[in-house]
Amino acid sequence: xxxxxxxxxxxxxxxxxxxxxxxxxxxxxxxxxxxxxxxxxxxxxxxxxxxxxxxxxxxxxxxxxxxxxxxxxxxxxxxxxxxxxxxxxxxxxxxxxxxxxxxxxxxxxxxxxxxxxxxxxxxxxxxxxxxxxxxxxxxxxxxxxxxxxxxxxxxxxxxxxxxxxxxxxxxxxxxxxxxxxxxxxxxxxxxxxxxxxxxxxxxxxxxxxxxxxxxxxxxxxxxxxxxxxxxxxxxxxxxxxxxxxxxxxxxxxxxxxxxxxxxxxxxxxxxxxxxxxxxxxxxxxxxxxxxxxxxxxxxxxxxxxxxxxxxxxxxxxxxxxxxxxxxxxxxxxxxxxxxxxxxxxxx
Amino acid sequence: xxxxxxxxxxxxxxxxxxxxxxxxxxxxxxxxxxxxxxxxxxxxxxxxxxxxxxxxxxxxxxxxxxxxxxxxxxxxxxxxxxxxxxxxxxxxxxxxxxxxxxxxxxxxxxxxxxxxxxxxxxxxxxxxxxxxxxxxxxxxxxxxxxxxxxxxxxxxxxxxxxxxxxxxxxxxxxxxxxxxxxxxxxxxxxxxxxxxxxxxxxxxxxxxxxxxxxxxxxxxxxxxxxx
Numbered sequence: 001x002x003x004x005x006x007x008x009x010x011x012x013x014x015x016x017x018x019x020x021x022x023x024x025x026x027x028x029x030x031x032x033x034x035x036x037x038x039x040x041x042x043x044x045x046x047x048x049x050x051x052x053x054x055x056x057x058x059x060x061x062x063x064x065x066x067x068x069x070x071x072x073x074x075x076x077x078x079x080x081x082x083x084x085x086x087x088x089x090x091x092x093x094x095x096x097x098x099x100x101x102x103x104x105x106x107x108x109x110x111x112x113x114x115x116x117x118x119x120x121x122x123x124x125x126x127x128x129x130x131x132x133x134x135x136x137x138x139x140x141x142x143x144x145x146x147x148x149x150x151x152x153x154x155x156x157x158x159x160x161x162x163x164x165x166x167x168x169x170x171x172x173x174x175x176x177x178x179x180x181x182x183x184x185x186x187x188x189x190x191x192x193x194x195x196x197x198x199x200x201x202x203x204x205x206x207x208x209x210x211x212x213x214x215x216x217x218x219x220x221x222x223x224x225x226x227x228x229x230x231x232x233x234x235x236x237x238x239x240x241x242x243x244x245x246x247x248x249x250x251x252x253x254x255x256x257x258x259x260x261x262x263x264x265x266x267x268x269x270x271x272x273x274x275x276x277x278x279x280x281x282x283x284x285x286x287x288x289x290x291x292x293x294x295x296x297x298x299x300x301x302x303x304x305x306x307x308x309x310x311x312x313x314x315x316x317x318x319x320x321x322x323x324x325x326x327x328x329x330x331x332x333x334x335x336x337x338x339x340x341x342x343x344x345x346x347x
Numbered sequence: 348x349x350x351x352x353x354x355x356x357x358x359x360x361x362x363x364x365x366x367x368x369x370x371x372x373x374x375x376x377x378x379x380x381x382x383x384x385x386x387x388x389x390x391x392x393x394x395x396x397x398x399x400x401x402x403x404x405x406x407x408x409x410x411x412x413x414x415x416x417x418x419x420x421x422x423x424x425x426x427x428x429x430x431x432x433x434x435x436x437x438x439x440x441x442x443x444x445x446x447x448x449x450x451x452x453x454x455x456x457x458x459x460x461x462x463x464x465x466x467x468x469x470x471x472x473x474x475x476x477x478x479x480x481x482x483x484x485x486x487x488x489x490x491x492x493x494x495x496x497x498x499x500x501x502x503x504x505x506x507x508x509x510x511x512x513x514x515x516x517x518x519x520x521x522x523x524x525x526x527x528x529x530x531x532x533x534x535x536x537x538x539x540x541x542x543x544x545x546x547x548x549x550x551x552x553x554x555x556x557x558x559x560x561x562x563x564x565x566x567x568x569x570x571x572x573x574x
Contacts, residue, residue: 038468040555135434137473175403178410185417192421196429197474199466199558208425212418219414226403228411 007069007276014065015239015272018058019246025054026206026250033202041202048202055209055243062239066232074282084229085175087278088221088271090164096274100161103266106259107180108154111147113256118143142190143256149183150260156180157267160221164274177221180264184215187260206251207261210244214264217241221271231279234271241268427453429559431464431474437535437542438462438476439509441574447566448476448574452559457482457531459498462561462574465533470542470549474558477533477543478507483554487532489522489545496534512538520545529554 025047033045041048074083090096121140128134156179163176188211195204217237220230245265249258424430433446441462442448450464457463457479466474481487481498488497494512496503521544526532530551535541544551564570 038553038556040553043555135473175407178407181410181414185413188417188421192425196431197466197472197558199556201425205425208421212421215414215418219411222407222410226407228407 007065007280008273010065011069011235011239011272011276012269014061015242015269018054018061018239019243022051022054022058022243023246023250025050026247029202030251034200039200039203041200051202051247055247058243059240062236062243065239066236069232069235069276069279071231071279072282083282084231085225086167086283087224087229087231087275088160088164089167089278089283090274091167091283093165093274096270097161097165099266099270099273100157100164103263103270104154104157104161106263106266107150107157107183110150110256110259110263111154113147113254113259114143114150115147117254117256118145118147138194142186142193146183146186146190147256149186150256150263153180153183153260153263156183157263160267161270175222175225177218177225180267181215181218181222184211184218184264187211188215191257203251206244207248207253207257210241210248210261210264213237213241213244214268217264217268217271231275235275235279238268238271238275241265242272427451428562429464430565431476431558431561433476434473435476436540437537438478439537439540441478441507441536442476442561442564443570445567446564446570448561449563449565450559451562455557455559457554457557457560459485463531463533464558464561465552465556466558467549467552467556470546475533475542475549476561477535477541477552479531480534480544481526481532483526483528483530485532486525487523489519491519491522507536509537510539515539515545517546520547521550524551526551531557 029045029047029051031047033042033047034040035042074086118140121138121143123140125134125137125139156176159176188208191204191207191211195208198204217234217240220234220237223229224231224234242265245261245268249261249265253261429450429452431448431450433442433444433448436444448464459479459482461479462476463479464474464476466472480496480503486497486499488500489495489512490497491512491514496505496512524532530553532544533552534543534545542549561574563573
């Protein structure tokens, strides 16, 4: 049965393999596809063609994998709709926590690097302006803005890891991913600003693609918690984030950029580690006694004729999702028993 | 494919009729209450949909819009067009210092007479804005005595230059040359204040250094024009 396939391993193996191949091809391209003196690209270089092919192939393979990913609809609750935010719950999962926190502290490490660079450029800009010799260029403001946003990304990633490991009573899923998504906006602007005068697209397009893939991943991640769940696209973007980030890392960016790439790569790997499991077997919520009574997919509401007199309704029973808790053993058991396999439908 | 997040589905009779809030109640609904005593409170207080009121949802929509718009703009302004600000006086009177130009990048091949944006790293990291005088295979001869530029022996009609050309302060520089394959020869319209292909540190430009062709001046609005 498709629901029993180890999609978690498939995602990790495919993504890491594609990322490794893409990194190797990028290194090959760096050594053979550019002229030594001016850095201009050699027309028709085999490595450049291979690089394009590998990126397209990675996008296609991950897209197919995402399309085949089984997705079980999480339970529907009365006040929050379907609990897609549970897809990132990782109670007791130290790997998820470690990856998220590694990503968080990588983002934190980027802060002083980016801020220092921006401050130096700002000082140079002020000197040039005072001497009336300023002829345009990077004045460092965007670097400092990116540093501040990287700090927000640090808090966001830290909180996602914490919320996943200890979801609490209600759980907040991944809405904190909106913070690194916003940080990606500043980072993208800074990256574009630094390369706007570069005629060689290969110098910066991998980095731009990596930043954009990361932004889209974080956006979909946040959407799982509050508005629009697109679990398969989230997986696809997470895979592409890893591939593009590794390619950009192979290009030898500055230290601050490298730390941000490592941060989003770690977060994407955490998503690939946890999301396929929870999409196949969503964590169940509620007291142990209520779990049996809680159907995974609530029946559709019964319509009532409008001419039927309204009568006072009894007080609603306490909502299950308000009181849910579960232990690590229960969570692990739920994820291993293949529960809800009858709900294994592609959404 | 993926399912959109579905908001809370009503499970009580009042909600199941689609009452999303008090505003949706109608007179017919009120008439249904005729069998109830006046003192009886409404049987069920309809709850506004979480999707309509959630601050998180509104915030998410803003973030999503920002991310998608920014990503699309960056991709467009990387592969299709760019906005470049003119720095310097070398293209006066066609372009002024501080003008913002729209530059077309996608699939552009330099042609004689085009105004192009290029980067010559051997000279400076920032981009240059120049006019293409000759392309590959063409012969360029500059006669400073008459202030005339000859391409393949024919004098150019240059009504766009600011003033008559004089010998630059660095000497005549590159003034008799056949443009190699894959290269172009460029000059600024302000010939007496322009570092261009005549200047030995810049010289002939490789077409791979060309970012694109200047299409129009966008800002300031009084300078708005097609190029």
